[in-house]
Amino acid sequence: MQRKVIIAGGGTGGHIFPAIAIANALKTQAKGDIDILFVGAKGKMEMEKVPQAGYRIEGLEIVGFNRSNIFKNILLPFKLIKSLGHANRILREFKPDVVVGVGGFASFPMLDRAQRHGIPTLIQEQNSFAGKANKVLSHRAARICTGYDGMEKFFPASKILVTGNPVRSSITQSHATRHESLVHFGLDANKKTVFVVGGSLGAKSINEAIHALLASFVEKDVQLIWQTGKPYFETAKAAAAPFSSHVKVLEFITNMDQAYAAADVVISRAGALAIAELCVVKKATVFVPYPFAAEDHQTSNAMSLVNKKAALLLKDNEVGAQLGTTLFSLLQNKALIEQLETNIASLANPHADQTIAEEVLKLVR
Numbered sequence: 319m320q321r322k323v324i325i326a327g328g329g330t331g332g333h334i335f336p337a338i339a340i341a342n343a344l345k346t347q348a349k350g351d352i353d354i355l356f357v358g359a360k361g362k363m364e365m366e367k368v369p370q371a372g373y374r375i376e377g378l379e380i381v382g383f384n385r386s387n388i389f390k391n392i393l394l395p396f397k398l399i400k401s402l403g404h405a406n407r408i409l410r411e412f413k414p415d416v417v418v419g420v421g422g423f424a425s426f427p428m429l430d431r432a433q434r435h436g437i438p439t440l441i442q443e444q445n446s447f448a449g450k451a452n453k454v455l456s457h458r459a460a461r462i463c464t465g466y467d468g469m470e471k472f473f474p475a476s477k478i479l480v481t482g483n484p485v486r487s488s489i490t491q492s493h494a495t496r497h498e499s500l501v502h503f504g505l506d507a508n509k510k511t512v513f514v515v516g517g518s519l520g521a522k523s524i525n526e527a528i529h530a531l532l533a534s535f536v537e538k539d540v541q542l543i544w545q546t547g548k549p550y551f552e553t554a555k556a557a558a559a560p561f562s563s564h565v566k567v568l569e570f571i572t573n574m575d576q577a578y579a580a581a582d583v584v585i586s587r588a589g590a591l592a593i594a595e596l597c598v599v600k601k602a603t604v605f606v607p608y609p610f611a612a613e614d615h616q617t618s619n620a621m622s623l624v625n626k627k628a629a630l631l632l633k634d635n636e637v638g639a640q641l642g643t644t645l646f647s648l649l650q651n652k653a654l655i656e657q658l659e660t661n662i663a664s665l666a667n668p669h670a671d672q673t674i675a676e677e678v679l680k681l682v683r
């Protein structure tokens with residue numbers, strides 16, 4: 319009998335790409351005999367990225383709580399009620415055996431309704447600090463697969479399985495070489511290269527710090543692959559034009575495996591998936607956690623590596639003044655790069671997608 323699974327959530331790449339990794343692993347394990355429906359939030363990134371990965375998606379009309387402008391939350395209760403109704407309709411029509419929540423807007427209404435209808439739910443929590451919605455949902459969830467250990471602080475201990483975060487197979491099974499990837503980006507295969515990535519949406523403070531350092535990259539003969547996110551892309555492109563021999567600017571990178579393969583050193587936000595991927599690809603990294611993520615969870619994510627000497631960290635408010643020194647001295651320090659590479663590699667969980675898929679299939683009655 320064909321199994322039916324809903325995967326709900328999204329909002330940013332850090333929720334969408336683990337969801338796609340789980341879906342792909344489910345398809346492999348069920349040998350194609352599975353029907354998967356994604357549920358996301360209308361207007362968010364998943365409505366584009368999920369169909370690109372070959373899956374169907376339904377969009378709920380749901381928005382997140384706006385922390386910066388409290389008055390923008392007036393419509394929130396109405397949208398929540400509407401999305402709960404929509405979630406009920408999806409359950410009635412699709413009749414899933416299991417509902418998986420990956421966090422982000424659509425996850426809460428979909429899992430809440432599934433739990434009320436007695437449908438088993440599995441939560442995949444990416445961060446080392448649990449969000450409020452997942453804490454509420456955890457009491458009635460059947461299983462909680464976590465990216466980090468120590469999550470008993472937030473969830474019922476008996477339901478937790480520490481799996482690590484599921485990384486897309488295009489990264490875990492990549493054959494991209496450094497040489498071929500540098501050529502792909504139009505760069506010189508003999509020069510040191512830095513990859514800067516500000517998470518799926520880009521990072522303002524990192525972009526501004528890099529912008530100020532552009533001439534230094536040429537001076538030091540170091541190449542740069544600069545992922546800017548949408549808002550900063552045009553500014554960055556114009557600023558980098560005089561340095562185009564050394565600097566490549568991209569708004570969003572689809573083949574992340576090539577960007578990782580090209581890099582000697584990475585500068586990155588500390589989103590949970592960026593971290594999981596950097597462990598798999600074994601890169602010496604300077605993390606700049608986004609300080610306004612809920613409960614400052616990016617700092618907590620990054621510190622779990624820094625404490626194991628597996629990465630360096632710069633605070634967001636230090637990045638403008640210190641990024642240049644930290645980066646260019648790291649590039650000169652071969653021993654430190656090797657130590658960071660060895661230590662970060664030991665934290666990789668390249669089979670998390672398969673382990674989570676097994677857990678999902680166990681819940682099918």
Ligand SMILES: CC(=O)N[C@H]1[C@@H](OP(=O)(O)OP(=O)(O)OC[C@H]2O[C@@H](n3ccc(=O)[nH]c3=O)[C@H](O)[C@@H]2O)O[C@H](CO)[C@@H](O)[C@@H]1O
Nearest residue numbers: 330331332335444517518519570571574589590591592611
């Ligand atoms: C601001 C904020 O609250 N961000 C959260 C969001 O981040 P965000 O979505 O930015 O973070 P992650 O770093 O976890 O994931 C980014 C994902 O997008 C992919 N990618 C990124 C850039 C690009 O050009 N191309 C590309 O494919 C990466 O390979 C990765 O798979 O979700 C994460 C997982 O819950 C959280 O840890 C982050 O704190």
